[in-house]
Amino acid sequence: MTMPSPSDSKGSQLRQHLQRLGWVAVALVGMNGGVALASEQPWVIAQSSPPLIPPEKLIFQTLLTLPSAYDPGNRFGNGNGLPSRNTTDWPTVVANTPSYTHLTPPSLWWNRDQLISRWGGYRLIDDWVAFHHDLPPENPNLSGLRVIDVQVDRQYWDRLNDTSRFYDARQYSLLNQWGSTASSYGYHLRLYRAGRIVGIYACNFSARPEFEVPPVTEISLDQLTDLPCFAEVGPFVVVEPPAETLFAPP
Secondary structure (H helix, E strand, O other), X not given: OOOOOHHHHHHHHHHHHHHHOOOOEEEEEXXXXXXXXXXXXXXXXXXXXXXXXXXXXXXXXXXXXXXOOOOOOOOOOOOOOOOOOOOOOOOOEEOOOOOOOOOOOOOOHXXXXXXXXXXXXXXXXXXXXXXXXXXXXXXXXXXXOEEEEEEEOHHHHHHOOOHHHOOOHHHHHHHHHHHHHHHOOOOEEEEEEOOEEEEEEEEOOOOOHHHHOOOOXXXXXXXXXXXXXXXXXXXXXXXXXXXXXXXXXX
């Protein structure tokens, strides 16, 4: 009768322990008594699932690259420079076309006129355009985005970021004010400075189907306290994937 060596005993005990845990593994015992494991079912090892990205952050990422009328060298030829159709149901609204007889939603004129003078007052806002995104995105859940792009004055915007006086929070305050108003109409908002995005306010409107049906509807902000939104002040760096090129040896 052959007595098991200490190494054989150790490997047997380890294998039995793993089998009780539901693993099928092979114990490799070295000459020095060390133990290595080779799993025959590698998927049994605990795997960490990638964290789910909240919808508002997915929309935020989409808005980083969604074309705008304020893009340098705008490449749209549909009459208004936007990736959308100007329809009766979803009209394109710009800063210089208010109605003098009724409210023109989404309405930002009151926000502009109420800007405090030390921020530049109404001069802080150069222009804005509200449109209904009409390009098919890679993710079909992001179709039909309603977006307001706001062009800020470069000089006054930069003054809000006087870090020597700890005033940089004023830029976020402006984004929050205008983004909140945009969200009350079911719109996302982007701030542009000299053709570059400097702020984004994105929300998940999936629980608000009334925003999906024209005409544009306004909901009081006190009824949207549970609306999940994500806002951030830039500038933002968008990393473009490198173009595939053939490597030519010297």
